[in-house]
Amino acid sequence: MDMDADWPLPQPVNLFKADRRSADSSLSETSSIANTFSSLATPVVAEAVRRARELATNCDAEGFHQLRVAFRKLRALYWAYSPYLGEEATAQATGEFKRLAAVAGGTRDWDIAGGLLKAAQESRASMGLLVAAAQEKRAQAVAHSQAMIQSDVIEAFLNDALLRARVTLESNCDDLLIRDFAENRVRRARRALKRRSRYAARLETAHEEDLHDVRKAGKKLRYLLEFFRPVIKSGHGRAIRKLTSVQNKLGQFNDIAASETLIRGAIFDGVPPEVVQESLQWLEKQKGRRMRAASRHVRAIVD
Incomplete structure (x- = not known):
């Protein structure tokens, strides 16, 4: 999606300072849906x-990861409020959130891959070349992310x-009022997670895509429970803890x-193909x- 073509980015207007009191105020059952959205979205933005x-x-990987988490939240x-925001506006915003999260995630992905390769290197000395090559890929990912993530442009887009x-x-x-709306959206997210989980559990070992869908549905539900916890019925603390455990x-x-996908798709200069293949077999x-x-x-x- 070409967001710049359909959604011109204004200059930053310091929306966050103006909205600080709203963002810090606690949610209540008497809050309106509109006011609650601002209270929840402003601190994440x-x-x-x-x-x-x-x-x-x-270039700390955790910083890239937390930026990706913010866009996921x-x-x-936006999914929760989509019945009132409208399908087109929701698709435009979430499409850009997804793109920005992917840009931010490149460094973190190579950090994870590099850590796994180091673990493999403990029993396979030949992996040293690939570990070094992964570190170089990580450096390239940092440069790409820093070039693509312009804070003033992101601030302008998020303000708008x-x-x-x-x-x-x-x-x-x-x-x-927010309570019935929040409980309805949480209920829908929970049903979606159950549906994805049942589909994934139909076989003794699920397919990768099915597990990925469960993971995404679980994250959505957990974020909504965390967002709406002050205004929905109590007892969700255990559900959040369980979801966190499953997500881990x-x-x-x-x-x-x-x-594995990252390494299969990369070109490593100076690394023998058999070393790359050995790493893929280990992964x-x-x-x-x-x-399993x-x-x-x-x-x-499901149970």
Whole structure:
């Protein structure tokens, strides 16, 4: 999606400072849907802008990861409010959130792949060349991400997206209270997770794509539970903890699967093909183990 063609980016307008009180106020059952969106979105947007600024001079992988998390949270929030934001506006915003998250994630992906290759190197000395090559790929990913992530452009885009959403929600649902809406959206996200989990659990060992779908659905539900926790019925703390545990197992599998894909698609100058192949065989073996563990946790969701 070419966002620049359809959504011209304005200059930053310091929306975050103006909205600080709203962002810091606690949610309540008497809050309107429109006001609640601003309260939830503003601190996430501010976090994304802060991380983007820091990454201009800091190449720490955790900073890239947290920026990616912020964009994922915004995607979940826009999905929650999509009945009032509209399909087209939601698709435009979330499409750009997804693109920016992918740009931010390149460095983190090579960090994970490099860590796995170092683990393989403990029993395979020949992996040293590939570990060094992965570190070079990581450096290239940092340079690419820093070139693509311009904090002033991201701030302008997020300011505009938040303002557009606020205006739309105030015109559509400013007098509607949040609790029933929040519980409905959480319920829909939970049903989607159950549906994905049942589909993935139909076989003794799920397919990679099915596990990935479960992981995405689980993240959406967890983010919504965290967002709406103050205004929905109590008892979700245990659900958040369980989701976090399942996400950790699915994340371990995803790290292996994503690293395998990353290495298969990369060109490593100076690394013998047999070394690359050896690494892929090692990753394949590790992936099988972690896939079985992830499948067991997915079946636990269904049960």
